[in-house]
Amino acid sequence: MSETASTPVLSKSCGECGMCCKVLHISELAKPAGQWCGVFRKGSGCGDYEARPQACRGFHCLWLTSEKLDAAWRPDKAGFLMYPDRDGKRLNVVVDPGKPASWRREPYYSRLKAMSQRAYDGYELLICIGDRRVVMFPTEDVDLGVLNPDHKLVSGYVERDGAQVPFAMVLSDVEEMVT
Template sequence: MTDTPLTKSCGDCGMCCKVLHISELNKDAGVWCGHFKKGGGCGNYEARPSACRTFTCLWLTSDKLGPEWRPEKAGFLMYAKDDGKRLNVVVDPGKPAAWKREPYYSRLKQMSQRAYDGYELMICVGDRRIVMFPSEDVDLGVLNTDHKVVSGYVERDGAQVPFAMVLSDAE
């Protein structure tokens, strides 16, 4: 998140009310929250859970993302995770290829350049996870919530080669 004041507002977007899982509300990812009012935002705004209170999508905080990146227009929202080391792109399951359209795909590819410095760019379409690298997109398939994704680069034959793998949370 940025220290500059927000100059954008959610307005009637509500994409986060659809695509995010909110455990406090028993709301699954990809389905509209029962409190969302089309064109009016949250019907439970004053009593909304902390997950909703603290969430801010990247479009709201970034002056580098124009109006075409507004989540309901783009068909996905973005937010930083793991102290900014991972950028999650959470796609509306009703528009699963939204992230592949232009101008989004080429700009996301540019953002994925940070993978060389240890950052991750994760595309989330429902339970499917795709790690985006500058040179390729690695589709890890449908993952359970107890799985962790690890990605980065390894050196092979003198070249940097991207990798992405799924670790299960073994007890």
């Protein structure tokens, strides 16, 4: 099979993982986030691999595409999967709802904190536990609580009294207050 410019070259395989088949919402299958896909078969993966929708075909978690993440970071071992969006400006950490504190365990938490250093350069690290959202900064974690998944989030730093202070907010809330 030839690789295209948009298809990453993968040196790892999903194996028996399937975490994306549980935690992600797949609209083409009417599959809600946090529930196993009806065609996923534990131990063998997708039960309809050849006919899987484009959302599944095109998805590659960060563990698959990064040489920097070892076997401990395989999503089914870690209890969460990671993927970038917003043209690489946001790292989403989507947590298995059956293991909601998995991202806080070591070695994950300290490494995620190190990854969050990029917030100083305009990047975001977002923890998603069901509909709950936590924005991770190097100095603190801002828990925004349970949100409508369609609401847009913005985070970054503002200067206050000569210091850089992190902020995170839900844009829809701001729009509702203005109108």
